[in-house]
Amino acid sequence: MPEPFVPFQLERLLSTWENRVEYNLSESGVHxxxxxxxxxxxxxxxxxGGLPLRYPQANGTPALxxxxxxxYPGARAENVLVTVGAIQANLVALAALTQPGDAVAVLEPNYRQLWGAAQNLGRRVATFGLQPELEWRLDRDELARAITPATRLVAIVNPNNPTGRALNGDDRRAVVEAAQRVGAWLLADEVYAGAERASDAVTPTFYGDDARVLAxxxxxxxxxxxxxxxxxxxxxxxxxxRMWAWQDYATxxxxxxDNQLAARALSPNARPRIIARTREYVRRGFERLGAWASRRDDVEIVAPDAGGICLLKYGRPIASSDLAMRLIERASTLVAPGDAFGIDGYLRIGFALPPDYLDAGLGRIGTLLDDL
Ligand SMILES: Cc1ncc(COP(=O)(O)O)c(C=O)c1O
Structure with missing residues (x-):
């Protein structure tokens, strides 16, 4: 009997509600x-306006x-496959580089795409974690236990979703060495790098740390x-x-x-402007969220290193997905529930939003918490 299908709880919740609520604080990106x-x-x-809409070069236009x-230090165009979002990149890596029955180790808490997709494709999933008691730093003992000689792929999100934490130098080395020791691929999903809140340095890529790193x-x-x-x-x-061969079948x-605009966005005259805009949204948004949280005695947050997201611990006896549904139904406000990331008792709040909109959404959350 095949195992039951593992649905992607987070994406389905967001797809159902993100365009219907008055305040969408579920987005992990930037306005x-x-x-x-x-x-x-x-x-x-x-x-x-004059661009002919033929098929682009299938693995990405040469300019992009x-x-x-x-x-990426040392990379050339032939090291790059352009995909439909990071989500497809993760999926083709899993499909192309692992087999049914292979062991895959996933960092938690996590966006849970790879975690769910790997189970649905018959891979065996082990997890290792960032620990709340360590302010979401890596638990090295769990890392050592999760990665075994059977592990074919180690998947991390760094900076992490949903915590916004970035691994420090020692923890980065520990992850690279653990994958290296067993000859596994290390898949580093780095979609929040560049959106640093607390530093002007971009979180370094894992690409180049080992020959088997995929960024x-x-x-x-x-x-x-x-x-x-x-x-x-x-x-x-x-x-x-091998991954492009899977993309031939998928998309x-x-x-x-998309290819043309993307090349423009990454060009030297646009990229710095976009990153500066992002950091402004992230820094201003977190200041407002932090001020709001500090005025309440019923919530706790750990400041993220990067990204427009933060976990809010709410300390009430209600499951996070029930709380998120109440917020939708009673306050027309959408946030991501912690249990969609494998950690109940938290809400993930997206804050890289226009100030008035963010304040109004936080106001709705506060009113509902007061009424609980
Ligand atoms: C860690 C991570 N990876 C991948 C994705 C998917 O993003 P996209 O396919 O839009 O690039 C997300 C979206 O939230 C994410 O948080």
């Missing part, structure tokens, strides 16, 4: 940019793959362009070829408009 903002001027926008490769990223979070549906994976040429390619 989105417009086409005009990406292109920067009217002439570029006008030129875009060059722009991506330039972000995943996208334009959806730090670049505030989730509607473009552009992601990528950077890895050894032979692994990239052929991302869209032509």
């Amino acid at each position: 989105p940019m417009s086409v005009r903002e990406v292109l920067g001027d009217e002439a570029a926008l006008d030129a875009f 793959r060059d722009a991506i490769a330039a972000l 995943v990223n996208s334009l959806s979070k730090t670049y505030a362009l989730p509607g473009l549906r552009i992601g990528w994976i950077v890895g050894p040429v032979e692994a990239v070829a 052929i390619s991302a869209g032509m408009l």
Whole structure:
């Protein structure tokens, strides 16, 4: 008997409600940019109008793959596969580089895409964790237990979703060495790198730390362009070829408009501007969330290192998915429940939003907590 299908609880909740509520504080990215903002001027926008909408180069246009490769030390265009979001990059890596029955080790708490997809594809999933008692730092004993000679792939999200924490240097080395010891692939989903709150340094990529590292990223979070549906994976040429072979079956390619706009977003005249905008949203948003939380005695937060997300511990005897449903029904406000990430008792709040909108959404959450 096959195991029951594991649904992607978080994505289905968000897809159902994100365009229907008055206040959407469930988004982990940054308030989105417009086409005009990406292109920067009217002439570029006008030129875009004449773009023929044929299929783009299926593994990503050369200009886009060059722009991506330039972000990774030692990478060239042939190390890059452009995908439909980071979500597809993670899936093709899992499909191409592991077999049914293989062991996969996943860092928790987690976005849970790989965790669920791996189970649905018949892989055996072990987890290791960031610990709340350590302010969401890595538990090295769990790491050592989860990774065994049978492990084929180790999957991490760094900076992490939902905690916003980034691994420190020692913990990074511990993860790389643990994967290296058993010859496993290390898949690092780095979609929140560049959206640092507390530092101006970009969280370094794992790419280059070992020959078997695969680095995943996208334009959806730090670049505030989730509607473009552009992601990528950077890895050894032979692994990239195997992943592209799966993409042939799944999507052929991302869209032509997406590829063109993505290359513009990563160009030297747009990228710094977008990252500066993101950091402004992240820093201003967290200040407001932090001030709101400090005025309440019933919630606790740990400041994130990067990304527009933060876990809120609410200390009430109600499951987080029930609390999230009450917020939808009574306050038309959407947040992500902790249990969708494997940690009940928390809500994940997205705060990289326009100030008035964020304040109003937090106000709705506060009123509901008061009424509980
Ligand atoms: C860690 C992580 N990976 C991947 C994704 C999927 O993003 P996308 O496919 O839009 O790039 C998300 C979205 O929330 C995420 O948080």
